[in-house]
Amino acid sequence: DVWFQENTDGLTPLKLAAHMGAGKVCAHLLTMDGVYRHLVAQDDLFDVHQYDITELDPRACTNRQRYRLCSPGSQSVLEMVCGMSSTQAYCIIGTTVVRFLIREKWLRLLPVYCVWLLGHLLFMAGLTLYAVYRPRLGLEDSYTDNGSSSEPSDLSDDTLTTAQRDLVRAWPFINLLVSLLYLSLECVRTLYLQHAWHFLRPYGLYRLLLAGFSICLLADSLWFWIDQHTPDSNMFLILALLMGGWFLTFFLSAWRKFSFFTILVQKVLFGDMTRFSIMIFLELLLFSVAMHVAYLPSRSPPGLPQEFETIWSSVLTMFRLMLGLSDIE
Numbered sequence: 001d002v003w004f005q006e007n008t009d010g011l012t013p014l015k016l017a018a019h020m021g022a023g024k025v026c027a028h029l030l031t032m033d034g035v036y037r038h039l040v041a042q043d044d045l046f047d048v049h050q051y052d053i054t055e056l057d058p059r060a061c062t063n064r065q066r067y068r069l070c071s072p073g074s075q076s077v078l079e080m081v082c083g084m085s086s087t088q089a090y091c092i093i094g095t096t097v098v099r100f101l102i103r104e105k106w107l108r109l110l111p112v113y114c115v116w117l118l119g120h121l122l123f124m125a126g127l128t129l130y131a132v133y134r135p136r137l138g139l140e141d142s143y144t145d146n147g148s149s150s151e152p153s154d155l156s157d158d159t160l161t162t163a164q165r166d167l168v169r170a171w172p173f174i175n176l177l178v179s180l181l182y183l184s185l186e187c188v189r190t191l192y193l194q195h196a197w198h199f200l201r202p203y204g205l206y207r208l209l210l211a212g213f214s215i216c217l218l219a220d221s222l223w224f225w226i227d228q229h230t231p232d233s234n235m236f237l238i239l240a241l242l243m244g245g246w247f248l249t250f251f252l253s254a255w256r257k258f259s260f261f262t263i264l265v266q267k268v269l270f271g272d273m274t275r276f277s278i279m280i281f282l283e284l285l286l287f288s289v290a291m292h293v294a295y296l297p298s299r300s301p302p303g304l305p306q307e308f309e310t311i312w313s314s315v316l317t318m319f320r321l322m323l324g325l326s327d328i329e
Helices: 013-019 023-030 058-066 077-081 086-093 096-145 162-192 202-226 231-246 248-252 256-295 311-323
Strands: 037-042 047-051
Touching (some): 013 077, 023 086, 077 086, 086 096, 096 162, 096 231, 096 248, 162 202, 202 231, 248 256, 256 311
Antiparallel strands (some): 037 047
């Protein structure tokens, strides 16, 4: 059938319409009898239709790619909807078959979602305790290695218990298992299922966060075992805490009251804020140069202020003034 023929880019007419953002065309194609909608039963009151969701469902698309029934790397219509504008996406989501498909998928994946949410919350709570206890354990061990018989003054009132010490020693293994689990899932998704990265879409940012979170956990565990209790070994742990904490917004997006704000923050940070930061940087650079040049002729005591001796120190000073972290004396 001509409606299922692929062009040179591996797109059928339905996928091409979704790729071009023509939501109304997609909605019309899905309701065409004999193409994607087939009449199964009919009585005097109701008509029963059966829909072909092969091109809609990402799982069906993946299976077709696996058996080489379609072009490799092609996306389903539901995946393309994520890149459409809200108006065009609503035209497709408003159809009966897409609305039913999304609801059924959500009901089937809801238990997995709840278990993942609970597991991530518990893991982040343990990771936070580990981040708090590990530097203190390093201080206590270093003080003990110096041969002192008494506890240091800053640790004498709050020494780590045996359970807290065991948590610090065992948690790197948990970090290693979690990081390998997330990285293996991402490798399966990218290499085996051939799901491309889409950083401009909402879930693309979360995939990037999860990959960075896993890499930081893996690096922190290896660094902790190789060179224990050094101040520099906390860098990857801090990054993992920040990424893991921000990933919690992924779970908040499932609630309607929070989903709008999670998408709004992403649009602001990676849309308007990026363009606005370029203007702020240009103004900061110009004012820094102006302040540096204004102080250059001053030869009378006390002379050129230390904050404006060079261009880079002037930029740093003006940046701190802009944030309100310092004052002009």
